[in-house]
Amino acid sequence: MRAGDALRRTLLVVALPAVLLTAWWVLSASSTNIYAPPLSQIVEQFRLVWLEGGRFTADVLPSLGRLAAGYALAVALGVGLGVALGSSRTARQVFEPLLELFRAVPAPVLIPVLILLTGIGTTQKVLVIASGCIWPVLLNTVEGVRATDGVLSDTCRSYGITGSARLRHLVLRSASPQIVTGMRQALSIAVILMVISEMFASDNGIGYAVLDFQRSFAIPEMWSGILLLGVLGVLLSLLFRVFEGRVLGWYAGLRRAQRDG
Amino acid sequence: MSATVAEPRAGGVAPPVRRRRAPAARSVALGAAGLLGFALLLEVVPRVGLVDRASLPPTSEILRALVDELGVPAFWTALGETMRAWALGLAIASVAAVLVGLVLGSVAGLRAATASTVEFLRPIPSVALIPLAVLLYGTDIRSTLLLVVYACFWQVLVQVVSGVADVDPVAADTARSYGLGPLARIRYVVWPTALPYVMTGLRLAAAVALVLAITVELITGAPGLGSEIALAQSGGAVALTYALVLVTGLIGVVVNLAFRAVERRALSWHPSVRGEVVT
Numbered sequence: 365m366r367a368g369d370a371l372r373r374t375l376l377v378v379a380l381p382a383v384l385l386t387a388w389w390v391l392s393a394s395s396t397n398i399y400a401p402p403l404s405q406i407v408e409q410f411r412l413v414w415l416e417g418g419r420f421t422a423d424v425l426p427s428l429g430r431l432a433a434g435y436a437l438a439v440a441l442g443v444g445l446g447v448a449l450g451s452s453r454t455a456r457q458v459f460e461p462l463l464e465l466f467r468a469v470p471a472p473v474l475i476p477v478l479i480l481l482t483g484i485g486t487t488q489k490v491l492v493i494a495s496g497c498i499w500p501v502l503l504n505t506v507e508g509v510r511a512t513d514g515v516l517s518d519t520c521r522s523y524g525i526t527g528s529a530r531l532r533h534l535v536l537r538s539a540s541p542q543i544v545t546g547m548r549q550a551l552s553i554a555v556i557l558m559v560i561s562e563m564f565a566s567d568n569g570i571g572y573a574v575l576d577f578q579r580s581f582a583i584p585e586m587w588s589g590i591l592l593l594g595v596l597g598v599l600l601s602l603l604f605r606v607f608e609g610r611v612l613g614w615y616a617g618l619r620r621a622q623r624d625g
Numbered sequence: 626m627s628a629t630v631a632e633p634r635a636g637g638v639a640p641p642v643r644r645r646r647a648p649a650a651r652s653v654a655l656g657a658a659g660l661l662g663f664a665l666l667l668e669v670v671p672r673v674g675l676v677d678r679a680s681l682p683p684t685s686e687i688l689r690a691l692v693d694e695l696g697v698p699a700f701w702t703a704l705g706e707t708m709r710a711w712a713l714g715l716a717i718a719s720v721a722a723v724l725v726g727l728v729l730g731s732v733a734g735l736r737a738a739t740a741s742t743v744e745f746l747r748p749i750p751s752v753a754l755i756p757l758a759v760l761l762y763g764t765d766i767r768s769t770l771l772l773v774v775y776a777c778f779w780q781v782l783v784q785v786v787s788g789v790a791d792v793d794p795v796a797a798d799t800a801r802s803y804g805l806g807p808l809a810r811i812r813y814v815v816w817p818t819a820l821p822y823v824m825t826g827l828r829l830a831a832a833v834a835l836v837l838a839i840t841v842e843l844i845t846g847a848p849g850l851g852s853e854i855a856l857a858q859s860g861g862a863v864a865l866t867y868a869l870v871l872v873t874g875l876i877g878v879v880v881n882l883a884f885r886a887v888e889r890r891a892l893s894w895h896p897s898v899r900g901e902v903v904t
Contacts, residue, residue, distance in 0.1 A: 376737045376738050376740075376741070377740075377741040378741070379738060380738050380739055380741065380742045381741060381742050381745060384742065399760060399761065454655065457651070457652045457655035457656060457659075458655045458656065458658060458659040458662075459659050460652075460656050460659070461656040461657070461659060461660050462656075462659045462660055462663050464878055464881075465660075465874050465875070465878055466874065467877075468832075468873075468874045468875070468876075468877025468878045468880075468881060469870060469871075469873055469874035469877060470835060470836040470839045470840060470873055470877065471836070472836065472839065472840040472843055472844075472851075473839055473840075473843060473851065473854050473869075473870050473873050474870070475843070476843075476854055476855060476857075476858035476866055476870075477858075477866060477867065477870055479858065480680040480681070480858065480863060480866065481676075481680050481681060552748055552750070555748075555750045556750045556751065556752050559750055559752045559753060560752050560840055560844065563752070563755065563844050564843065564844055564855075571752075574753065574756050575755070575756050575844075577756070578756030578757075578759060578760055583760070586756050586757070586760075587757075589753070589756075590753045590754065590756070590757065593749065593750055593753035594748075594749040594750075594753065597748035597749050597750050598745055598748050598749070600748070601748040
């Protein structure tokens with residue numbers, strides 16, 4: 365029964381993707397449409413371009429480096445500002461309209477602006493990524509900090525827990541489920557901005573490579589780049605799920621305990 | 626879940642309670658002070674030479690460029706192009722996602738079988754498709770639409786599916802015992818339950834659609850605000866670049882406020898909105 369159940373579940377997860385991939389493979393096998401080359405050719409190019417060609421160190425690694433830098437910057441700033449804004453009502457009131465306006469500016473249009481301010485280069489790309497993915501982190505942190513349990517907060521005060529100890533053990537801890545939610549949303553935005561920042565005024569990176577292939581009509585290569593970005597997006601979201609399980613394990617346990625009474 | 630991003634809007638709606646008046650006024654005053662302070666800062670910083678004026682003009686110059694631009698017909702054409710792509714893309718994606726979501730959510734086996742595929746397709750960055758769109762449609766509006774629809778579809782679909790899953794089993798069974806057909810059940814049981822989720826999905830998708838529309842224009846040069854910004858920047862019209870960026874921000878704010886208002890109207894019967902007015 366157990367084994368049958370597990371088998372059924374695996375089947376549910378794998379079946380449709382397998383069917384779709386097979387359909388793509390079979391339907392495209394004899395394709396002569398230059399825009400939709402056979403999947404076998406795309407996979408072959410994937411190996412040639414990204415794994416064996418020099419592209420991995422020339423394009424993928426710089427992309428990932430900028431992604432990591434921009435994301436880390438956004439999380440650090442977002443949590444820092446979020447804690448400050450979340451703890452002060454006046455600060456929230458002063459900055460709320462300003463932040464609403466900034467948040468509404470699509471991050472990609474900051475690319476031309478940041479080119480004016482910092483020139484073309486790594487700094488500009490990292491800042492584009494950071495400026496786009498700071499918002500979910502910031503807003504969720506503000507909400508999380510605001511929702512700190514009053515009793516816990518009073519208890520901390522009675523025990524004389526203040527300063528950094530209070531921040532670490534009370535404020536950040538109780539806001540962490542929301543902060544992680546914000547970080548998850550920020551991650552997918554970061555990937556998108558990584559690609560966009562490389563498509564505009566750039567000479568390396570995955571986004572640059574994909575656009576370059578398209579401009580030189582290297583269609584299977586272009587498709588392999590799209591495939592790579594898809595795989596990257598999925599891998600990062602899986603990686604984040606592992607991280608979330610580790611960081612918020614206590615929270616999931618708490619919720620379970622509360623539910624079971 | 627995306628619904629957990631509750632934006633900090635302390636004085637968003639001023640409820641008709643006397644005691645609340647004063648804090649709301651205070652909140653507006655403080656917010657205005659924040660905006661004004663930032664504008665002043667941007668005016669002073671380039672003037673005293675902290676940042677080169679050629680890369681960051683003072684606020685007054687940006688505003689002047691904005692006012693000048695409002696008189697240029699090309700600006701309104703570009704704005705119209707962007708908003709057309711936004712509205713069309715959002716509409717197509719929403720209708721498709723709601724229909725697909727209702728089907729996936731209502732048929733138990735279908736939902737389980739498609740979950741992994743949805744989870745796989747969703748994190749694929751939509752912008753990866755930009756080269757493909759350019760290849761297929763060039764700088765045509767269809768290029769922009771492809772991207773906008775792809776990005777918004779998942780946003781709404783995930784919300785609809787979780788909304789449909791939230792249907793009260795007792796209500797569903799009651800409707801069945803009373804002999805409501807499948808369509809009537811969707812109309813009277815599933816739809817009201819899913820509506821709050823759909824509304825959240827629409828609001829998020831509206832913002833995403835705007836970002837995507839402007840981004841595609843920026844990168845591919847399809848006519849619209851995005852390509853106007855790229856043109857202004859490469860042509861050295863620095864103040865105008867900033868002015869256009871400001872415009873995109875203002876559109877974003879307006880879209881967000883409008884969808885919030887629609888959400889409140891459409892859900893005026895729902896406890897989450899009714900509770901907001903009472904307290």
